Amino acid sequence: MRIPRGELRRSRVVDDAAAVLRTVLDEELTGYVVFEPQDALLLGETTRGVVTFEDGIPVLAYDTEREVGGRDGLEGFAVTGPTRAAVHAVDADALADAHEVEAFRVPPGEPARVLAGDERLAAKTTDAAPAARREEGRDQSAVESFLADADAIEEIRSEAREEARARASEWGLDDVLADDADDADDADDADDADAAAIDVGPDSR
Template sequence: MTTRLGGSLVRARSVDRLGVSLARVFAERHTGYLRIVADGPLDETTGVLTVVDGVPVAAVAGDECGVAALDTLTVPGAARVETYRREADGLASLHDRSDCRVPPGAPAERLGDDELAARTRERAPADRTDTDGSTLLSFLDDDRRLETIRSEARTEARADADEWGLNGSLAEE
């Protein structure tokens, strides 16, 4: 999904942690979007995270929307982040799509910043809270992400077993 949202470029930075940019737009009560080019383990991914008053609203990365896009954009490591100012009305093409919307605290949670996630949820409009467990439910419903985590855990367990001389001790599925 290609997204052209327009707006005015406020800043462009390379960051070691995406959370720095997220915290900054929250502190500035920014309305617009972050164009994120994340260096993933296999390749580079470009996506968009929209914010209104510093609170995340929608995400798109490649063909992924919503929480699935966050999984792609919030990988650990370096990223190029461009921050654009844009009125909320100009972001309606994403905000009006329920599949693109994200729970307000989800981006910060995925980046391991529980304090920012809590402050984001506090600032979010009453109709946009994610305190009902929707973030957890959407995570648990994401079969692809869960299988990726399981696969990575199996790979790490095998590597640890080899390192500790327990080669034949792990049961295969």
């Protein structure tokens, strides 16, 4: 992917990608930010990714090391810990061609969600995006493929379970954890015999 070299505004190491995304949103940057997680450097690896912005709203994401774009690209440089963020301003016209590359586009809130795990910032960014962009990421076939991938879903669930238990200790909530949390109301064995039919209604908009 070719992105015109912009004017470097600032480059600094930050604890959290959310801080950079928030600033870029506030200042309505048109340009790009190069993220370089610092932990990877210590391990002798290079991890680097670019997110482009239009008026502060993320448009594209690209992992420059693995050469992968879009949401998968974002995940390549979503490393926790300090990251160097180099903020560049570019003329909107100069970015127009790059922004045509559909495969690299990400929904507005996705960088905040994936790079920083910050749902509120993701929601705020989505709210600030133009109406047409707020609907991105609502692709029914993507939803159906996501739900069809039982292994990936189990991974999300087991990660969340581990995270919940780890945080419970951190917050002193150990004692209220269920002993048999793994068995609690598992939908898999619920048969869905009484799952209700859905009727949106003919006059719904």
